[in-house]
Amino acid sequence: MVKSKTQVISDGFLKNKKMNIFKITVFAIFLLNAFALSAQEHSLKIIPEPLQVQVNNGSFTLKKENVIYLDTNFLEAQPEVKQLQQLIVNKAKIDLPIVNRDSNKKVGIHVFRDPKIKNKEGYVLDIDARGIHLSAAHRTGLFYGIQTLAQIFPVPIENIPLEKLPFLSITDSPRFPYRSLMLDPARHFLPIEDIKKYIDVMAAYKYNHLHLHLTDDQGWRIEIKEYPLLTEIGSKRKETDGDGQPHSGFYTQEELEDLVAYARTKHVEIIPEIDMPGHGLSILAAYPNLACFPRKFEVSTVPGVSKELLCAGKKEVYEFYEHIISEVASIFPNTKMHIGGDEAPLDQWEKCPNCQKTMQENSLEKEEELMAYFFDRINNILINYDKEPLLWYESNVENYPKNSTVILWRYEEPDVKLREIQSRGLKMINSYGGNVYFDYPQWEGDIPKTNWMNIISLEKTYAFDPVRGLPEEENNFIIGVEGCVWGEYVPNIDRAFYMTYPRALALAEAGWSTDKNRSWENFQKKLDKHFIRFINEGINFRPPNELSKK
Ligand SMILES: [Zn+2]
Known part of the structure; x- marks a missing residue:
């Protein structure tokens, strides 16, 4: 028995040279300690657990x-x-x-x-x-x-x-219709072929949406024919976090059309995100006149939230988004388009004469109302292209367009926010940062450079409750779940896989299986079969060796 397991592991090692010896050793200990009996048990080990x-x-x-x-x-x-x-x-x-x-x-x-x-x-x-x-x-x-x-x-x-x-x-059949993972090629560009491999694996676990965060302060990754400087200037940054290495990359429209067609064969829809009105330094580096106070901007080289927003008082900004949305809509045929909406500090809008004039003309008293006005105007453009807005939820936005779906993500007061979303009559996707932010470390030392991120262990992800205890008659507005792999510390697809799995297996059960049908105890017993598959197919993952110590 021990011998046959060792055999399996070394076969996998030969096929996947990227898997290092340390990891194989950890994995072997994990298997032997935690799953010594699993070969004798008859279990189908299907993830997510069927109905x-x-x-x-x-x-x-x-x-x-x-x-x-x-x-x-x-x-x-x-x-x-x-x-x-x-x-x-x-x-x-x-x-x-x-x-x-x-x-x-x-x-x-x-x-x-x-x-x-x-x-x-x-x-x-x-x-x-x-x-x-x-x-x-x-x-x-x-x-x-x-x-x-x-x-x-x-x-x-x-x-x-x-x-x-x-x-x-x-x-x-699934519990929720919307089961999603998010990748962030804005922070670190990911080649199309790598994203296809990611789709292959997520589809095998019955995820049906891949959200691509295509734009941010650190890079603009989608070709827009009307605004060529977005990629000529906005897709390049001179370094990352002081490493002295230039970073660049973008997708042509043709490549994205090919990706959409590929994803469709796996029954996965790609949701593009164009983050607005914040997270836009890559736009302003190319087109500084879209800022409240035009000057020279640079594509950001460090993580963090910038105070620069696109100006809500300039007609050129709305013309810009009209062109962007028309081109993005022609590539992605699905009904939802993610328009960001997160982390947009209002400092510049408070000082900007154009923003203030727009507020006066529309009888808006505070900048939070100007934010709602901005999203209303963007939504009117989306409607013309048969799209519905998807947004990161922020409590301080005065109101959202009625047809919006919002994503719960912030760590603080999730239950208060959930109730707000419910009372505003919006649809919700649960991506609560305390359970399903997969860029966060799975264990101590997982991300050596940072110490501010909480550990989200496999067990913690498994404990994720997509409806946060709301009874069935009240939770219909929650349409699904999303696991987010933010890219600041995810330089390539191998790292993205490492951060995603096995936690995305746990989330797959939260999104597909009923609460009655899933349990942490049973889930742990199913993992070995999936790890064997990952090794054989060259898919990187983090062995949850903390489980073998119990
Ligand atoms: Zn302004």
Whole structure:
């Protein structure tokens, strides 16, 4: 037993040279201490935990003679069925043909449409003596059924033939419709191919939105044809935190269109964020006239909140955003666009003659009302492009457009803010910084450069309650969850993976599984299978070795 585990680990090591020896050692100790019995237990170890699972006696063994039968009423699901075909090649090394057919009498793999399944993301997966039966009302549900099946295939630690699957019956659908992770290429540019790899992994855990923080003081990362200096000047900074190394990078519109199309094959929508009216030094470095007090600005080289906002009293600012929104909307077809709204100190607006004139003309008494006016005008532009605003929630904004969805994120007084959001009649996504800020360290020493960040351990993320105790009849305004990987200390995708996993596995259960169906005890027992997969696929993660000390 010990030998077979060591074998698995060294195989993974050979495949993934980036994994260092220290980490492998820690991981080995973790496995041996925490999961010595796991190979004997029969557990499917599916993350996120499905709604209903029944494991039956017996198993089905895939054979070369099997066929994948696709229901002729479900032919639009061809792309997903091809992914299923590829999955079986990858997991069991068997390449099965796809045949369109109504009957499901023959032994094999049967994919069919079941309009009785109410949730678009729901599915039913049965495995019995006649084979594998996957049904859904919609392609998305089928996709999630395939992700579940992918996790049911054995990994070497289980010492089961790779083509052998237990008899079972799973009925599944998500708790929340919106399950998201956020990456921050504004702080550190991430190449498109790396983001695709990130999408592959999140989709396997049934996340359906990737939020890209595309603009900030430290960099503007999206090509805008009307304003070429945004990328010519705004995408470059001379150094990062005093390292003396220039940093730059941006996405062309064509690259982003390709990314959107790729994400769609994984049933992930990309939410672009253009942060306004603060976090805009990269804009002002290129177009200083958009500031309240134009002068020479530089793309920021350090973390922190700048007091420079775009001027709410200049018509050029609204013209600027009209162009930006029209170009961004043409790349991202989804309904939501994130327009930032966080950390926008009002100091400059208080002093600016243009801002003050706008306040007088519109009978606004304080700058907080000017902020609401600003978002109303931006929202009017969004409506013209069939978009709804998504914003970081700030208590001091006088009011938000009624069609807004806001993200709860601030550490202080989350329950007070939750009640405010509810009473304002807004929709909410929970990204509470005390549980699901994945740029925060998972344990002591995780981020050597900083000491102000709280530790968010895997257990703390698992304890995340997306509705913060609100009873069901009151929590309908909460539509989902988001884990944020802010990029100040995340220089590349390997680090992003390290910060994301395994905490995003814990959040995946908070977003998908019911509270009744999930438990910290059971979750810990499921992790080893997923870590084996990460090692085999070269996905970086942090071994939660603190758990092995218990
Ligand atoms: Zn101004």
